[in-house]
Amino acid sequence: MPLPASFYARPTLIVARELLGCRLIRRLETGEQLTGIITETEAYIGEEDLACHARAGLTPRTRVMYGPPGRAYVYFTYGMHWLLNIVTEPEGFPAAVLIRALEVETGLEQVRANRPGIPTQRLTDGPAKLTRAFAIAGHHNNLDLTVIENGLWLEPGREIPDSRVTIGPRVGLYTVPEPWKSMPWRFRVQ
DNA sequence: AGCACGATTAACT
DNA sequence: GTTAATCGTGCTC
Numbered sequence: 001m002p003l004p005a006s007f008y009a010r011p012t013l014i015v016a017r018e019l020l021g022c023r024l025i026r027r028l029e030t031g032e033q034l035t036g037i038i039t040e041t042e043a044y045i046g047e048e049d050l051a052c053h054a055r056a057g058l059t060p061r062t063r064v065m066y067g068p069p070g071r072a073y074v075y076f077t078y079g080m081h082w083l084l085n086i087v088t089e090p091e092g093f094p095a096a097v098l099i100r101a102l103e104v105e106t107g108l109e110q111v112r113a114n115r116p117g118i119p120t121q122r123l124t125d126g127p128a129k130l131t132r133a134f135a136i137a138g139h140h141n142n143l144d145l146t147v148i149e150n151g152l153w154l155e156p157g158r159e160i161p162d163s164r165v166t167i168g169p170r171v172g173l174y175t176v177p178e179p180w181k182s183m184p185w186r187f188r189v190q
Numbered sequence: 191a192g193c194a195c196g197a198t199t200a201a202c203t
Numbered sequence: 204g205t206t207a208a209t210c211g212t213g214c215t216c
Contacts, residue, residue: 044197078199203204
């Protein structure tokens with residue numbers, strides 16, 4: 001059963017922490033399923049957070065983050081990469097969790113085919129790597145992830161104890177001013 | 191209309 | 204450690 005909208009309609013930091021260990025499932029058009037356990041997330045929270053795209057307010061790009069929780073916010077960056085986020089908080093408040101890394105469970109052969117020439121350990125250890133590996137791109141933007149019909153959803157997976165979770169600053173923020181640059185909103189499984 | 195830059199990656203010195 | 208690749212977005216003129 002997919003995680004329901006009520007799971008995502010909570011404070012973004014709670015959702016980011018609890019998504020660790022959850023299973024991401026991508027059902028391809030062929031019917032084959034790729035699954036992985038989420039091992040790294042980051043929270044982006046509201047217009048005040050100057051690292052969050054919503055700092056620009058409501059625009060065509062950020063509209064999805066203002067929408068209902070449990071939708072995919074997939075955006076294009078650096079001219080070549082797609083990044084997967086999941087919208088959080090009640091509708092109207094712009095926030096999301098970036099999925100930064102996962103551990104492939106099933107569909108490894110297909111994942112390898114999507115990431116030719118890449119060593120197994122490196123297939124999905126970055127936010128743009130996992131979208132390529134799982135064939136997630138712009139057409140998934142604004143997709144409802146609380147139903148299986150759309151071919152992309154999440155489920156409860158493994159329990160991750162706090163002792164295995166590392167919390168630290170978000171990465172890749174070069175021109176973001178303090179305090180936002182250093183907020184400990186990144187969650188990783190050791 | 192023009193421009194600077196980016197929630198990155200892979201290859202390279 | 205550095206850097207090229209590559210283009211949509213939002214801001215300035």
